[in-house]
Amino acid sequence: MDFRFSDEQAQLREQARAFLERRLPAPALGQVLDSEAGWDPATWKEIADLGWLGVSIPEEQGGAGLGYLEEAILIEEFGRRLYSGPYLATVGLARPAIPEAALPDLARGAVRWSVCDGSGLAPNLHQVDMVVVVVEDRVSLAPARGEVLTSIDASRPMGRVDPTAGGEVIATGERAMQLRRKLRLRRLSALALEAVGLAQQVLEWGVEHARTREQFERKIGSYQAVAHPLVNSFVEIELARSLAYWAAWLLAEDQLDEVASPAAYALAADAAVNTCERVIQVHGGMGFTWESPLHRYYKRALWIQHFGGAPDLHRREVASQLMLSSEPGSAPLGSTSGGAQGGSQP
């Protein structure tokens, strides 16, 4: 068992972080998000040129021929910088349902995607060209048309398409159900990664503030009442990170594990919201201002926590899976983590 990312993967993370720091520096974040478009569409072409849209697309179709683990790194880093373009929608959410013929256009940045279920709610709707519509046992592709809504998170705009409007049906029956399952696990995994990325950034700001801000002639980070909540966030983020990488690895290996992604999502979504709330508190009045970037991260965390479904409902579902399992407590992870794998595959 080896939890380390390869050197190439670590490099990819560094590149992504450097690109986002340069193109979307934290102080300019508000300017971009409060602009009319809400994002900088020029970044999309740059991201395409860097090869980050076609990460998992085969080389002969214009991609990099890598996999979901590399996409996972990018999703986490884009989450860290609160990217407001449709990266999560296209690569994180819609990708498994996009037909092969459409992949070259995706890779070169010509066509952007989102996804919706029977509710019609589609992230980044007005920024994308196509929507994957998943209703019951039917998956279809439709042009991105619909009502623009007001999202609680300006960096993750929302729209509503008419899910009954029809489109090109790409899967029905058993195949559609299988695809639906895949899309769901992928959504939860991607949201978990994004949550870990943003929570890490917010924690770093909280620590930075506690290290420099002085009150009563002491750095406030020297007070345990300030330091310990930050430690609690560190613990929650590290645990969520382990689960998020585990869930991503499983999906990269094409293993549709029914508990890993919901588990990762539940812990990561809660960790992100908790971290934002603690760090806002650590910043005092400054944390409550529009000028501080914290409210933007908080809104994204809240968006994640609701868009992915209430974490406790996912926990209940994990519980019902565990109750059915024949070897409780070790079977689901055991089949995949190495924890008890030798047993299931002696």
Next chain:
Amino acid sequence: MELRDTEEEAEFRARLRAWIAEHLPKELVGLGTRTSHVELLRQWSRELSDAGYVGLSWPREYGGGGGRHALEGVVLEELARADAPQHLGTIGLGMAGPTIMAHGTPDQKAAHLRPILQAEEIWCQGFSEPGAGSDLASVRTRAERRGDLFVVNGQKVWSSYAHLADWCILVTLSDPAAPRYRGLTYLLVDMHSPGVEVRPLRQMTGDADFNEIFFTDVEVPVTNVVGEIGGGWQVAMTTLLHERATLGFALTGFLDSGIRRLLALARTHPDAAQPWLAQIANEWIQLQALKLTAHRSLGQLDRTGMPGPEGSVIKLAWSESSQRTTKLARQLLGQEAVLDDGFWNYQQLRSRANTIEAGTSEILRNIVAERVLQLPRSR
């Protein structure tokens, strides 16, 4: 990234699992950290050693396996899976041994490392005192130099295995005039020396797994000093880092066993479990996160030989999960929880120590705040 067992790990795990099934005495199943059945425990520990399942990451020159820490993780996971007890020499293996390897003299290494591996020497830890709990630097157990000897007088508490131990890693005050942290000396003390008295300390569970140790004019050769005279603080820090290094696997092992019981209980009490399903799953999820994080932390241990800060993270999260798990189980038992079922009642009481032993949660949070997050010191 490869989150399956390697071929080597899978083969090792399968062989070990079969071995445990064949060798683990029934009386020891579910014993946890309790030290009843001493003779059986001794024998079990020796058999584990003889079969080569102990000290897998120790260098070959000291009789170890010379391998990666991952295999030690596998051993702890498999022992937990079988509900097997800890090796009696756990303090020697996890704390005294690594400390002697890091700071000991060639003679100390030659004298102790193999006997620790072979379960011939049981070790205990003499760190805490009535007046020095979390504040280790204020120990008052005196070590006075007389020629080639140190003469030790004082009292230690919360010492697991002391009633069985042959040796003790002891933090003493050798120079009361020295500035704080500079007057401490780290000694290896033969527990069979005249003047050593061990008194069991009865816990709220009714068991007596901890002890007090009284030292009255105990003579310890100067050659038993580990590190420098007056350099005991640094040596003690090495011990504590290692305490939390592979502890993660042992801890998640205990929790694994508790969560398996919790799920079994939920299955037999489905109506009672209904309102608590999210909480039950949450503890299972925490457990998986802890296991994965323990594996994630091995990377650093294998690279640098020194444990990373993940140990403190795991200990913190584990202790609270352990306490919540017990409370959940008792909710499911309903009114029956007033009856001693031999496990959950014991566990409810025992788990209160989880946030105290091996570093209180408050101290661990300080450690993470200062060493990981680099926040200013709180004192």
